[in-house]
Amino acid sequence: MKVLVVGGGGREHAIVWKLSQSPLIEALYCAPGNGGIASLATCVPIAATDLDGICGFVSENKMDFVVVAPDDPLAMGLVDRLMQMGVPAFGPTQAAARIEASKAFGKDVMQAAGIPTAAYRVFDKPEEALAYVSACPIPTVVKADGLALGKGVVICHTRQEARNAVIACMEQGTFGDSGKKVVIEECLTGPEMTVLAFSDGKTVLPMVSSQDHKRALDGDMGPNTGGMGTVSPALHETPDNMAFIRERVLQPCIDELARRGCPFKGVLYAGLMLTPDGVKVIEFNARFGDPEAQVVLARLETDLMEVFRACVDGTLDRMTLQWKKQTAVCVVMASGGYPGSYQKGLPIEGIAQAEQDGACVFHAGTRWEGDTLVTAGGRVLGVTALGADIAGARQAAYRAAGHIHFEGVYMRSDIAVR
Numbered sequence: 001m002k003v004l005v006v007g008g009g010g011r012e013h014a015i016v017w018k019l020s021q022s023p024l025i026e027a028l029y030c031a032p033g034n035g036g037i038a039s040l041a042t043c044v045p046i047a048a049t050d051l052d053g054i055c056g057f058v059s060e061n062k063m064d065f066v067v068v069a070p071d072d073p074l075a076m077g078l079v080d081r082l083m084q085m086g087v088p089a090f091g092p093t094q095a096a097a098r099i100e101a102s103k104a105f106g107k108d109v110m111q112a113a114g115i116p117t118a119a120y121r122v123f124d125k126p127e128e129a130l131a132y133v134s135a136c137p138i139p140t141v142v143k144a145d146g147l148a149l150g151k152g153v154v155i156c157h158t159r160q161e162a163r164n165a166v167i168a169c170m171e172q173g174t175f176g177d178s179g180k181k182v183v184i185e186e187c188l189t190g191p192e193m194t195v196l197a198f199s200d201g202k203t204v205l206p207m208v209s210s211q212d213h214k215r216a217l218d219g220d221m222g223p224n225t226g227g228m229g230t231v232s233p234a235l236h237e238t239p240d241n242m243a244f245i246r247e248r249v250l251q252p253c254i255d256e257l258a259r260r261g262c263p264f265k266g267v268l269y270a271g272l273m274l275t276p277d278g279v280k281v282i283e284f285n286a287r288f289g290d291p292e293a294q295v296v297l298a299r300l301e302t303d304l305m306e307v308f309r310a311c312v313d314g315t316l317d318r319m320t321l322q323w324k325k326q327t328a329v330c331v332v333m334a335s336g337g338y339p340g341s342y343q344k345g346l347p348i349e350g351i352a353q354a355e356q357d358g359a360c361v362f363h364a365g366t367r368w369e370g371d372t373l374v375t376a377g378g379r380v381l382g383v384t385a386l387g388a389d390i391a392g393a394r395q396a397a398y399r400a401a402g403h404i405h406f407e408g409v410y411m412r413s414d415i416a417v418r
Contacts, residue, residue, distance in 0.1 A: 003305070004029045004058060005041065006048050006078065007069035010332075010364030010382045011290035014297045015069055015304070016041050017360065022305035031057065035373050036363025048073050055081055063087060067308060071147055074266075074286055075101035090308040092286050095262035099253070100269075100286040103143050103183045110281055113256035115249055117281045120185035126170035129182055133162035139187040144169050146178030150226050151339075155187060188282065190275040193234035194292050195242070197250045197270070198307055200316035201263030204250045205307075208299055208323050209234040209242065210292045211416075216339060218414045225339045226379055229415030230330045231390065232295035236274055244279055245270065253284060265311050294362050294384045295328035329393040329416045330384040331401050335365070336408025338378035343408065346375045350404040359385045359400030375406055390416050 003025050005016050013036050020028055020040045031054055033043030046053040048070050055078075058066060068078050068091035077094035091097075098105040104122045111117075118141070123129035133140065133156075142165035144152030152175050156162035162184075169179030196207040211234035216222035249270050257264045269285035269292075288296075297304070301322040310316045335342035351361050351373070362384060365377015383401040387393030394416050401411060 001025050001064040001305070002027045002029070002062065003065045003067065004031060004044075004054075004063045005067045005069060006031055006054060006073055008032045008034045008037070008048065009070070009290055010362045010379065011288050011293040012069050013037050013362040013364070014293045015067060015288065017362070018297045018300065018304040019067075022303050024303065024305045029061075029063070034363045034376070035366030035368050036361065038368065049076065051076060051078050051081060054078065055085065058082065058087055059085065065090070065308070067091070069287055071097075071100055071285065071287055075147060088309070088312045090266060090312055092264050092266040093262060096257055096264040096266075097286040098262075099257065099264065099284045101147055103145050103283065104181060106284050107183060107185075109253060109256050109260075109284075113252040115252050115281055116279060118185040118188050120183055122181065122183050124181045126166060129166045129170060129184060130163060132184060133159060133166060136162075136184065137186065138162070141185050141187050142166055142169065143183045143185070144175040144179040145181035145183060146175070148175040148178045151175075151224070152178060153224070188273045188275050188280055190273045191236045192282070193236060193272050193274065194289055195245050195250070195270045195272065196288060196292065196296060197268045198311055198316060199254050199264050199266065199268055200311045200314045201254070201258055201265050202314070203316040204246065204254050204268070205316055205319060205321055206242070206246050206250060207296050207321065208232050209237045210289075210295050211235055212289065212292055213412060213415055216412075218412050223339055225334075227289070227291045228332045228334065228412045230291045230295045231393070231416035232292075232299055232328045235390075235416070235418055241274065241279055245272065249279070249281055290364070291330045291332060291362075291379075291382045294330040294360075294382045298328045298360060298384050298386060299324045299326065324386065326386040326388060327390050327393040328384060328386050329390070329397040330362075330382045331397045331411055331415050332364070332379050333381040333383060333401060333404060333409055333411045334379050335375055335377070336410055342378055344374070344376055345369070346407045348373045348375060348380070348404065348406045351381075353403035354383060354400040357400045357403060358396060359383050361400070361404070380406065380409070390418075
């Protein structure tokens, strides 16, 4: 098979890395790819959001299968266009991807399906939203309805912060069209965990759990980021909460989307909080998380290409997923200044030594300048290692990360600490 993966971050590197192990694939491509993906696949300089360019490449080069990994092209309908061309594509349709692309739609699905989540209100008029936050319980959470690069969520500890968040979204246009509508919901408390699941529109196969570390600094301090590291399994996973998540969260969501005429085929991401009142859903996403994919796929033993085909073909009920029993830890190495402004084009050294030490180094923001690998993003690398337990995996990941250097590099020192 000739397979194209769409995207160019750490998630896509992990997907390409796993697909490269499949005997079903003869040729592997990635658009646009990155400095690390280039060693495993042929990188094609087409942006993930250039739907015309991707469809043209697929047609001209007779791709047999396409994996659409990022949120934007899913929300734009790339899978729909590929299906119309007769090309099998892994990922939800535009209608099903609304579970992530519109937080209001996602909350509506949860309510209709009886999925436990935070109480909420939806507003498309700023004056009504401002009136609501003047009297609602504090703290509260203000969310831009649409996609906002993971930055459209503000936890507000005072009424003024809530007012500022509403004004920024709805009046100042901080998130463009994504913020014209907002969801305002109760602030949940408790440990977070993520459970990803494969679905063919009917059957749900949950993956192993993971736990992301969103804050930039140790001790869960500092601004929110796209993720500074992950551990799998999640620190608070139990057989009971995993059974609850499958039966009361994942399957009801898939069933409700099918009932609405938009069956979900792809990866459903459930962002969860273990509150004093039990498991509740913070959000659903329509694809692998980043950097959750790095630790989850590092533990997957089943051929990923077989799973992707089963999701597209509607035969997932015939699949059984096999997992390594080891723990996986991913430590993100970021550019100085991230998630604010940061410098690009800085030479990176030591990756070969880290990989010789047993780690998988997934590239999130790198590119080649001649023979020199340089930084090209805020999150640059995700150093991922396996261990017999959390302590062993942490030690291996941080030991490998110690070999790598670029100017201004920083990383949290407490990933996977209980």
